[in-house]
Amino acid sequence: MLMGLDIGGTKILGVVASVEGDLLASVRVASPTGGDQVVASAAEVVEKLRAAAGGPGAGVVGVGIPGLVDVEHGTVRHAVNLGVADGYPFSERLGAVTGARVVLDNDANAAALGAAALLGERDLGYLSLGTGLAAALVLDGVLRRGSRNAAGEIGHIPVDPAGPRCECGQVGCLETVASGSAIATLWPGDGQPAAQALFDAAAAGSVEAAAVRDRFAARVADAVRLVALTVDPAVVVLGGGVAQVGERLRVAVAHALAEQAAASPFLRSLDLAGRLRLAPPDRPVAALGAALLGAS
Amino acid sequence: MLMGLDIGGTKILGVVASVEGDLLASVRVASPTGGDQVVASAAEVVEKLRAAAGGPGAGVVGVGIPGLVDVEHGTVRHAVNLGVADGYPFSERLGAVTGARVVLDNDANAAALGAAALLGERDLGYLSLGTGLAAALVLDGVLRRGSRNAAGEIGHIPVDPAGPRCECGQVGCLETVASGSAIATLWPGDGQPAAQALFDAAAAGSVEAAAVRDRFAARVADAVRLVALTVDPAVVVLGGGVAQVGERLRVAVAHALAEQAAASPFLRSLDLAGRLRLAPPDRPVAALGAALLGAS
Known part of the structure; x- marks a missing residue:
């Protein structure tokens, strides 16, 4: 027990x-x-x-x-x-x-350990899309915490010199564009969680919401690619509060990954879209x- | 034997x-x-x-x-x-x-395995700064190859949407700014290896060379930070052809890391400059x- x-x-x-x-x-x-x-x-x-x-x-x-x-x-x-x-x-x-x-x-x-058990995977990168963005790594069955418990702090890797200032003091951090807070800035939820409101509005036909959703999904795809090209886990799992919107998130991010790969035979050979999983929302x-x- | x-x-x-x-x-x-x-x-x-x-x-x-x-x-x-x-x-x-x-x-x-043995380290990220840029990871004594032998392909992580097109088909890849080729574009070596020519000219007092060197060092610092915030190895080793310029490279990159950390208490707490090593050039x-x- x-x-x-x-x-x-x-x-x-x-x-x-x-x-x-x-x-x-x-x-x-x-x-x-x-x-x-x-x-x-x-x-x-x-x-x-x-x-x-x-x-x-x-x-x-x-x-x-x-x-x-x-x-x-x-x-x-x-x-x-x-x-x-x-x-x-x-x-x-x-x-x-x-x-x-x-x-x-x-x-x-x-x-990440829970996702590994529930999905039956021994090797994964877990993206926690909550207020902020963090990753966690289970590599060949072992949790990788890092030498200072800082493994997975990918939210604070700058990816755009022209991006917004991050609370951490740097500029253009991945967290500023690929997190629940990033959605809330672009699409305030009016009571509802922002991700839910955004994906619902896009599904209901709002062109503006669909554009914001796709832009957000592309930035999450950036996070997936970053983890994949650094530690190359067998699968990458989308989790955290934002993942409560369910399968629609995985589909949007997989679509963005496929678009990124369209221009790059190198990326295509890695099949990142095919390695994407959703943490069981229920x-x-x-x-x-x-x-x-x-x-x- | x-x-x-x-x-x-x-x-x-x-x-x-x-x-x-x-x-x-x-x-x-x-x-x-x-x-x-x-x-x-x-x-x-x-x-x-x-x-x-x-x-x-x-x-x-x-x-x-x-x-x-x-x-x-x-x-x-x-x-x-x-x-x-x-x-x-x-x-x-x-x-x-x-x-x-x-x-x-x-x-x-x-x-990476050789550097681990020579430096007496069990946990490291190795940056191979050659014509291109790649990393290799020895985590807790074990080489991390990845699920498709693609671990360490950090040279093809985009870090600047306004950057140059990369041979891989993407835009703004880290390799386009943090590699021997990136130096050669900015400071052709005239027979000598470009990195050697650049660091020699900077040491000889060329203000222009010093500026190019520092800009290059800042991009290598980006690569160090990316590896550190993803897998958090105990040390990060600078290796490959560019590292033949020796201790001067480590000093320039450590300086750039300290500058990046100046604006961020989070980065300062990780002491990336203090975790930087040079692969023994000889x-x-x-x-x-x-x-x-x-x-x-």
């Missing part, structure tokens, strides 16, 4: 899964603000999952959290939306309350991956 | 090394053109190395060659400068003539790495 928690800016989703990755139970609570508060809510989720699974169990709990995670020490920096202070001893505190060993990692890393990818974090 | 061959457009360099990577013997011949001719010259190098090492020995020969190598089948495509036909059974032919088992790989991959990096290919 594996237990995993996906801690996000709005909710904490916990799951119990079998070692084969089958979902056995799930619990969801709203995310509070502040380190101690987040630990208390996470502990509540763990207790509810133990009750649902019928026993104490789960001596190990895997946790995915946004921010720069120090995997060795179980701490996080830049978890801005959660109000967790830099260096807060998250794993230690949650471990003390629950009696479990806590394995903490970045939420994109957890989601499955708790990150929580399941967090559970697998605990199993390794 | 390990034997490795570095087959380049102008010469074939063979070495015999100890399993610890110490150089025991080396032989160099000019590169001919055509598959059978290259095999014959490579076989000649193997025989001379066997004689120099005092015995038949070397049942395995590692070979690094430019082009897209099919590692499993021992064939190469796009080995344009050598005139080797696509799909030519290189490993099989050289094996038949020498009686050795031949392990064939891309020359940048071989060089050592046969690729031939030594080829020898290590055979050992694995």
Whole structure:
């Protein structure tokens, strides 16, 4: 029995899964603000999952959290939306309350492991298209965190010297054009998530929305190509909040990849469009991956 | 005893090394053109190395060659400068003539393994700055070839929509601004290698040469950042023909990385300048790495 928690800016989703990755139970609570508060809510989720699974169990709990995670020490920096202070001893505190060993990692890393399990792939690049843009890499079955836990920070690679200034201080970063925020700037959602509003408007026949959608898809295709030409994973998975629009996103990005390849025999030989996958929108990818974090 | 061959457009360099990577013997011949001719010259190098090492020995020969190598089948495509036909059974032919088992790989991959051994690093990105630009990755001690042997093809990642058209059919590829060819366009060498001529002129006080050098160094810094933000290796090594200008190249690129980081706390925290290394210019990096290919 594996237990995993996906801690996000709005909710904490916990799951119990079998070692084969089958979902056995799930619990969801709203995310509070502040380190101690987040630990208390996470502990509540763990207790509810133990009750649902019928026993104490789960001596190990895997946790995915946004921010720069120090995997060795179980701490996080830049978890801005959660109000967790830099260096807060998250794993230690949650471990003390629950009696479990806590394995903490970045939420994109957890989601990549979950996607690998759900899609049956051992070698993939996972694109987390949320407010920002990050990638995570599972290479030949092993999560690649990098020497400073900075692998997959592709959102801050500049791709256009004439592009907008990025919050990171650089100019023309990929994140400024290939992320949920980038969509929200071009197509405010009016209550709805911006990606949903954009793809719906395009499907309803808006020429303007279709143009914005295609331009966005081309920039996501840039991110796919960047990952493919650097580490050449067997598949590239589109995930994160934007991927909730579903198969329409994969189709739009695959179309953009095919257009890019039309001018380049080299790109065509790599068949990037054929290697594109969608993270299952109806499955708790990150929580399941967090559970697998605990199993390794 | 390990034997490795570095087959380049102008010469074939063979070495015999100890399993610890110490150089025991080396032989160099000019590169001919055509598959059978290259095999014959490579076989000649193997025989001379066997004689120099005092015995038949070397049942395995590692070979690094430019082009897209099919590692499993021992064939190469796009080995344009050598005139080797696509799909030519290189490993099989050289094996038949020498009686050795031949392990064939891309020359940048071989060089990355050689650099890892010479620098004592287990985790690195190697930038091959030659006529073109390619990277090779040794991640946690293991060469990352990718699902289609395309890992490290960063030269064909577009980084400027307003950049020049690349031979690959795309626009603004990194290779068009961060390679030996890019230097040659801006600063023709007049007989000398262009990089050497440029760095010499800059050192001699030419303001124009210094400006071209710094602009080139900034684009190489872009390549370093791209590799670092994608796979986050412990060190990034500058290698290939351009790196023959030596420590001056590392200093110029480290300076450019520090300038980029000045505007970005995020980049500063990653200390890319401090992680930059130079491939030892006076050592046969690729031939030594080829020898290590055979050992694995």
